[in-house]
Amino acid sequence: MKKLINNPENVVREELEGIAAAHSDRVKVSLDPYYVMRADAPVAGKVAVVSGGGSGHEPMHGGFVGMGMLSAACPGEVFTSPTPDQILAATKAVSGGSGVLHIVKNYTGDILNFEMAADLAKEEGIEVEAVITNDDVAVQDSLYTAGRRGVGVTVLAEKICGAAAEAGRSLAEVADLCRRVNQQGRTMGVALTSCTVPAAGKPTFDLGEDEMEIGIGIHGEPGRERRKMGPADEIVELMAAAVTDDLPFRSGDSVLAFVNGMGGTPLLELYIVYRALDRFLKGKGIAIERNLIGSYITSLEMAGCSITLLRLDREMTQYWDAPVNTPGLRWGV
Amino acid sequence: MKKLINNPENVVREELEGIAAAHSDRVKVSLDPYYVMRADAPVAGKVAVVSGGGSGHEPMHGGFVGMGMLSAACPGEVFTSPTPDQILAATKAVSGGSGVLHIVKNYTGDILNFEMAADLAKEEGIEVEAVITNDDVAVQDSLYTAGRRGVGVTVLAEKICGAAAEAGRSLAEVADLCRRVNQQGRTMGVALTSCTVPAAGKPTFDLGEDEMEIGIGIHGEPGRERRKMGPADEIVELMAAAVTDDLPFRSGDSVLAFVNGMGGTPLLELYIVYRALDRFLKGKGIAIERNLIGSYITSLEMAGCSITLLRLDREMTQYWDAPVNTPGLRWGV
Numbered sequence A, B: 001m002k003k004l005i006n007n008p009e010n011v012v013r014e015e016l017e018g019i020a021a022a023h024s025d026r027v028k029v030s031l032d033p034y035y036v037m038r039a040d041a042p043v044a045g046k047v048a049v050v051s052g053g054g055s056g057h058e059p060m061h062g063g064f065v066g067m068g069m070l071s072a073a074c075p076g077e078v079f080t081s082p083t084p085d086q087i088l089a090a091t092k093a094v095s096g097g098s099g100v101l102h103i104v105k106n107y108t109g110d111i112l113n114f115e116m117a118a119d120l121a122k123e124e125g126i127e128v129e130a131v132i133t134n135d136d137v138a139v140q141d142s143l144y145t146a147g148r149r150g151v152g153v154t155v156l157a158e159k160i161c162g163a164a165a166e167a168g169r170s171l172a173e174v175a176d177l178c179r180r181v182n183q184q185g186r187t188m189g190v191a192l193t194s195c196t197v198p199a200a201g202k203p204t205f206d207l208g209e210d211e212m213e214i215g216i217g218i219h220g221e222p223g224r225e226r227r228k229m230g231p232a233d234e235i236v237e238l239m240a241a242a243v244t245d246d247l248p249f250r251s252g253d254s255v256l257a258f259v260n261g262m263g264g265t266p267l268l269e270l271y272i273v274y275r276a277l278d279r280f281l282k283g284k285g286i287a288i289e290r291n292l293i294g295s296y297i298t299s300l301e302m303a304g305c306s307i308t309l310l311r312l313d314r315e316m317t318q319y320w321d322a323p324v325n326t327p328g329l330r331w332g333v
Helices: A008-024 A084-094 A108-123 A153-166 A171-183 A233-248 A267-284 A313-319 B008-023 B084-094 B108-123 B155-168 B170-185 B232-246 B267-283 B313-319
Strands: A027-030 A032-037 A048-055 A072-078 A100-105 A126-133 A185-191 A209-213 A225-228 A254-259 A287-294 A306-309 B027-031 B034-036 B048-055 B072-078 B099-103 B128-133 B185-191 B209-213 B225-228 B254-261 B287-294 B304-311
Touching: A008 A027, A008 A032, A008 A048, A008 B304, A027 A084, A032 B034, A048 A084, A048 A108, A048 A153, A048 A185, A048 B185, A072 A084, A072 A209, A072 B170, A072 B225, A084 A108, A084 B027, A100 A108, A100 A153, A100 A171, A100 A254, A100 B225, A100 B267, A126 A153, A126 A171, A126 B304, A153 A171, A153 A185, A153 A306, A171 A185, A171 A267, A171 A313, A209 A233, A209 A254, A209 B185, A233 A267, A233 A306, A233 B254, A267 A287, A267 A306, A287 A306, A306 B313, B008 B027, B008 B034, B008 B048, B008 B072, B034 B084, B034 B254, B048 B084, B048 B108, B048 B155, B084 B108, B099 B108, B099 B170, B108 B128, B128 B155, B128 B170, B155 B170, B155 B185, B170 B185, B170 B313, B185 B232, B209 B232, B225 B287, B232 B267, B232 B304, B254 B267, B254 B313, B267 B287, B287 B313
Parallel strands: A048 A072, A048 A100, A100 A126, A254 A287, B048 B072, B048 B099, B099 B128, B254 B287
Antiparallel strands: A027 A032, A032 A072, A185 A209, A185 A306, A209 A225, A254 A306, B027 B034, B034 B072, B185 B209, B185 B304, B209 B225, B254 B304
8 A cells, every 4th residue: 555644543634734724714624523624614604514524535525625625625534425524514514504415325334423412402492404315326235335326416515505504594495405306316437447545554445456346435335337447438438328318318408527547547547438428318308508527426446537517507607607616626715 | 448438539629518517617529639728818908818738637727727727728638739730729728918928847848839829819919928836845857857857836826827817918028027027936746656547558657566756747858866665754755845945935935825736636635744744844834825735737547746835025926816717726716
């Protein structure tokens, strides 16, 4: 294992100390328990949006804290759910009196711990709604998950719902919007290599020199099948067809197309993937109205990518375009 | 070699087609010869800023084309200089009548071809100034280079000079500023792994399971030494000391600290590097006034990072903060 780390046990703490040192203009970092919050939180009268999950997927979620996106993020250890006390502390710290939305990726541990934290927060008089993302079309049930896994759509939901909260929408409205984003979004991933969790010290799984895992999970969970490597255009068609067939996306739809790198894939390759996706969708009469290309929900240094499509409506597009000022995603400010 | 590509011979063309499909709101792409230009170029009366170099370093340079940064970028094949005809065509396409600045990384082929293009452009009545970046403190002379290599400071120079051009500064002023940025900036890199050029199909160099290359070049050129892997804090101290000793940076200096991923390094690790760098500089009385953390000048999927420090003055800071709207770097708009 070759990594730019000190002690495998301290990677999350030291990462958070790095974030605190780098971005004190925008975020505050709590080290006991771990969470990242907006520097100006709590914002009175605004719905707060909180997410979290295992570390190792950066910039998600800590890199998405700031104006127009998350109020707070709770990082667990690498590929490990955050604990209820982290989530409760973050929820209380950012609550501005108008309720808190929890955006939770569908992993059993995450759901349990967010639920427990929400119950405790409610006992303290904070209104909490939770929305579960489960956009991964690859498999039904999986290691760590009952049902479908929550993946790329989470990034889009955090941006869109963060903007809606910023615009003064109510908790019920922001939660409804979040559910709609999840319902209208679908994702599929592929891995060309495994990744190595620092505390484990060896690759999570083995993959042959000429193999890829179609439908990989973001923690290296098995997907649909292993195949021999092929040209990018074929891989993209396989993934994109799985995504479009599922909702299904139809001719005339307008979408946000999100081509996401898993952490070890060069941007050069992501543009080759985007080119193929653009051609595939044009062939189906589906219009890409917005896009996002880069490594936003990663699996440490895994090579591979995921494709997320979100069927846009006017409201989603408006909130997608709204200003955002986070370390990981920034425009309009 | 496992990559999300089709034919190794077509990676740059297909990447450019992907960029064209994704970012037509901001850039136009020429496929014959290859270059990326601002969608609104030429901008009358504004100095144009043109850069370029081998592909494989994305988002540099094509991802930095847009308002407030580059007017055009000329991508060569992977790790290969762009040709004079590309550079000439791009220079002519973006010339707005107030001169064109060429920002050229110090590699022998790049320098020759940019010089030839500048001579041809001058024959056609376009005023051209060239500034060479050579900020890599690792080695004097190298594979492909006489003198020092141009690396991380190029990204900062493109941002700062692009903003100065946007603000209406003259060619002489923008070129002077570019020279100053280069003079006040220093970089050092480390590689934990090699990378594979698609057309070669095998890693550029070999590195043992427990080794790193200190002072690596962005094409995998040898650095100062190979060492056993160590903790991130030690690696950062080694690199940061080489950078600060060189200029030298002194107590009381204000700097922009740029922690750059080489392509295969997770953001989690870059924040651990930033944490160590912040502590190192605090210990020397050097203040980080601005920072940039992410993968901006890459070497395909190489694991590793580089540290660039730029001694800031008021003018550089002002232009760093100015709005920029490119696919790779965006704020204020």
